[in-house]
Each structure stands twice: as structure tokens, then as C-alpha cells.
Amino acid sequence: MSVLHLVNASPFESAALSRCLARAGEGDAVLLLENGVYGALTGCRFSREVAEAAAWLDIRVLAPDLRARGLCASSLLQTLGQVDYDGFVELAVRHELSLTWT
Amino acid sequence: MVGALIMKFVIQIDASPHEAQAANTAYQFIKAALANGHHILLVFFYYDGVCNAQVSSFAGKDDLSGRWSALAREHGLDLVLCVSAAQRRGLVSAEGKDQGLLAPGFRIGGLGQWVDACLKADRILTFTS
Numbered sequence: 500m501s502v503l504h505l506v507n508a509s510p511f512e513s514a515a516l517s518r519c520l521a522r523a524g525e526g527d528a529v530l531l532l533e534n535g536v537y538g539a540l541t542g543c544r545f546s547r548e549v550a551e552a553a554a555w556l557d558i559r560v561l562a563p564d565l566r567a568r569g570l571c572a573s574s575l576l577q578t579l580g581q582v583d584y585d586g587f588v589e590l591a592v593r594h595e596l597s598l599t600w601t
Numbered sequence: 602m603v604g605a606l607i608m609k610f611v612i613q614i615d616a617s618p619h620e621a622q623a624a625n626t627a628y629q630f631i632k633a634a635l636a637n638g639h640h641i642l643l644v645f646f647y648y649d650g651v652c653n654a655q656v657s658s659f660a661g662k663d664d665l666s667g668r669w670s671a672l673a674r675e676h677g678l679d680l681v682l683c684v685s686a687a688q689r690r691g692l693v694s695a696e697g698k699d700q701g702l703l704a705p706g707f708r709i710g711g712l713g714q715w716v717d718a719c720l721k722a723d724r725i726l727t728f729t730s
Contacts, residue, residue, distance in 0.1 A: 505726075507729075532626060533622045533626060534622075583633075585633050588630065588633045588637055588639065589637075591630075591724050591726060592606055592608055597726045599726070599728065599729055601729055
């Protein structure tokens with residue numbers, strides 16, 4: 500069974516994203532939301548880890564939370580897809596389990 | 602086709618709307634799920650999440666308790682507060698009764714309802730800070 504991992508904490512203040520990426524399995528998806536969207540930034544100390552994970556793991560970012568924080572496409576890792584709330588629901592439908600990382 | 606599947610969701614909310622975005626995210630998720638034809642069997646408010654139910658005398662139009670009430674009215678949502686969490690935060694009496702602090706549409710319950718709904722659900726999501 501595949502898992503939708505929800506990460507809502509900024510990687511600048513929490514190890515949730517790192518721990519999530521270490522535990523996620525093939526076929527899982529990760530959604531970065533709320534302050535978790537900072538995990539999609541390029542040029543940061545964790546960017547490489549996220550980019551490498553994105554090569555085999557479906558990592559998405561919640562677009563309304565990017566907009567709320569004024570983050571534009573040029574500051575983000577280009578390989579991560581964006582979703583809105585409908586896309587969030589779709590991810591929840593596609594994966595049998597969900598796990599909220601804190 | 603995955604997009605055409607209709608699912609039964611249960612949602613747990615563990616954060617107060619005053620100090621974290623989680624409850625608002627849950628609200629937006631539920632609205633989108635309903636708009637896509639899915640069913641929400643239960644929204645369970647646990648820990649500081651019970652504060653979502655509190656009517657504030659100085660709330661503006663962004664007040665989340667009012668928006669929960671409206672959504673519950675419109676879609677017949679079951680909004681359940683954990684009685685123990687609500688008692689600890691002074692929202693309900695020691696006997697577990699509403700003292701007039703709860704917004705319309707919320708009811709007092711317990712983990713029994715949560716477990717029961719989880720057994721019937723296709724998907725379970727937790728929103729926390």
C-alpha cells in the first residue's frame with residue numbers, strides 16, 4: 500500500500516522533511532504544505548537532498564501555500580510538481596494511507 | 602479511473618486555528634473533497650483542535666468556527682469534539698456539557714466515534730501543527 504506523506508514544517512526549523520524522505524518508499528508521494536513549502540526552495544542546504552529524492556519519489560508542493568508566502572517559480576526546485584487543493588484530494592485518493600510528519 | 606472514485610474520508614484536526622495553519626488547511630481540503638463528490642464521514646477535533654469550536658465574541662469574518670458551522674449546515678458535516686480535550690480547555694463542563702461556548706454544528710463526543718468512523722472510512726487524514 501502506498502503512502503501520502505504530509506510535511507507541513509519548514510526544513511529550516513524541523514527535521515520532519517529529512518526523516519520523511521529517509522522513510523518514504525517507492526510508489527509513495529510527499530506533499531509539502533504550509534511552512535513545509537520552504538522544502539521546495541532551490542539553493543539551500545537541503546535542496547540537494549530533496550532534488551535527489553525527487554528523482555525516484557513523487558514530491559509535490561501545495562501552490563496556494565507557495566503564493567501565500569510570495570515564493571515564485573524561479574526560487575523553487577523545477578522538478579517538483581505543484582498542486583492545488585483539488586490535487587491534494589486527488590493525491591489522498593490515489594494513496595491508501597496518509598502520514599502526517601511533525 | 603482514479604479521478605472518478607468516490608471515497609469516504611475521516612479527518613482529524615489537532616491544532617487551534619489561532620496558532621497554526623493546520624485547521625485552515627483541513628477546512629480547504631474538506632471543501633475541495635466535497636466539491637469533488639467525496640463524502641466526509643466525520644471531522645474529529647482533538648487536542649488544541651477543539652478550540653475550532655469556540656465562538657469568539659470579537660471574531661471577524663475570518664473566524665473559522667463560523668465557517669465550520671456554515672460548512673456543516675450546507676453539507677451535513679458531523680463535527681465532533683473530543684470531550685476530554687474540550688474539558689481540559691474549559692470549553693465544556695466537568696459533566697461534558699456545552700456551556701454555550703460552542704458554535705452551531707459542533708457536538709461533543711469521544712474517541713469511540715473516531716474509531717468507529719475510521720473503521721468505515723476509505724481514507725484517514727490528520728491535520729496537526
